Amino acid sequence: MDAATVAGYFKDKSILITGSTGFLGKIFVEKILRIQPDVKKIFLLVRAADTSSAEQRVLNEVIGNELFGPLRENYGSNFYSFMKEKISPLAGDIINENLGLESLEILKLSKEIDIIVNGAATTNFYERYDVSLASNVLGAKYVCKFAKKCANLKMFLHISTAFVSGEQEGLLLEKVFQIGETLKEGCHLDIAAELQLVESVKAELTHSTNGKSEQTEKITMKKLGLKRARQFGWPNTYVFTKAMGEMLVGHFGRELPVVIIRPSIVSSIYHDPLPGWIEGTRTIDSIISAYAKQTIPHFIGAGHVILDVTATTQDQSKEACVLNFDPKSIDWEYYLYNSHIPGVMKYAHKK
Known part of the structure; x- marks a missing residue:
């Protein structure tokens, strides 16, 4: 193909x-x-x-x-x-x-x-x-x-x-x-029960505060999400x-x-149609912006640590090269210095 x-x-x-x-x-x-x-x-x-x-x-x-x-x-x-x-x-x-x-x-x-x-x-x-x-x-x-x-x-x-x-x-x-599958052994996830839990907690909050505290509901819902996620292993x-x-x-x-x-980190456009185009700051971009402003003058990292490796086949079809589907074709150093970082400063940083 x-x-x-x-x-x-x-x-x-x-x-x-x-x-x-x-x-x-x-x-x-x-x-x-x-x-x-x-x-x-x-x-x-x-x-x-x-x-x-x-x-x-x-x-x-x-x-x-x-x-x-x-x-x-x-x-x-x-x-x-x-x-x-x-x-x-x-x-x-x-x-x-x-x-x-x-x-x-x-x-x-x-x-x-x-x-x-x-x-x-x-x-x-x-x-x-x-x-x-x-x-x-x-x-x-x-x-x-x-x-x-x-x-x-x-x-x-x-x-x-x-x-x-x-x-x-x-x-x-x-x-x-x-x-029902979870990342924690011995746990079973019931999605319907999670939906019911949210409604019952919100009803309880409405009753206890007479429906007057939106900020309390917001904080409670954020804490509840994190608690339930960690309970099941996420x-x-x-x-x-x-x-x-x-x-x-x-x-x-x-x-x-x-x-x-399942994309991992979503970053700026590699090449086509606007190299480095991005909206907002994503993942490491906050550090890049802060470094540019010198609010973070330096940061420490271990060069030998592998952060992520992508599940690709050796035999790549022609379409992967023409439409840039193959991550192995990317010159990451060139991309970061000549596309991504300039893109962050041009498109995201200005906003």
Whole structure:
């Protein structure tokens, strides 16, 4: 399979994307439109009050972004008409049954959609437990249930995280999480019970404070998420709820063409279309920014320590090189000094 075949796969396909206003979502939308302008339609589910608000949000946060600069230059005065032809914003939310869409919308979409990419999530490590459960767990369930209504579905891609494996050491093979599975021996996870626990704790708080202390509820929910995560063997609320999301995708998506991908650290763009492009500061970027400001003049590290090694085959196909899917092709020193760090200072640091 070569690059032309990969791009050709998206020709005349309709794609539903959740999380398109996020970092990965924007990159994916731009990439599809650039490598396959004959994609039939890209539906973007965004949180908004109505269709008009959804359109405005996509205009401001997605296609109006500097990431789309090369496409804007390529299409010139036809850029916005091309975007309007290919992109269809939907006002909804994955935390609701039927994604918050009307019955007629669901019926229409179920006949059109070929591919679903579920990238919507809250990635805050220490998010409120109720918020994380709604987005990362119930959201995965509801998108899965919608996918089962799509008669022409060819792929359901769910974006998870490599850190659902927790803090285990050694060789970690990819395997699907089963319902109830935990990282702590002798424990069983009941997702329904976790949802009920959240509701009971919130009800108790409302009763004890007469519903007047939002800050107390926020702190309690954050502490509860961390406590439950560690009880079952995960280090934080984010990876715990993403693991639960995988369980529900595996459970409700048994009859679907499901692919779960688990990125590790998400960093700036390596090369295409804007080298070093990034939104916000991520992981080590806070240290880079602090070092640039000299608020951290130096930091200590052990050069011999292996942080992470990526599960890749020796025989890489042509598409991996052309579309940059092969991490072994990356010159990490060049990338860090010439793309990533300048990108952090140019795109993230200025904000």
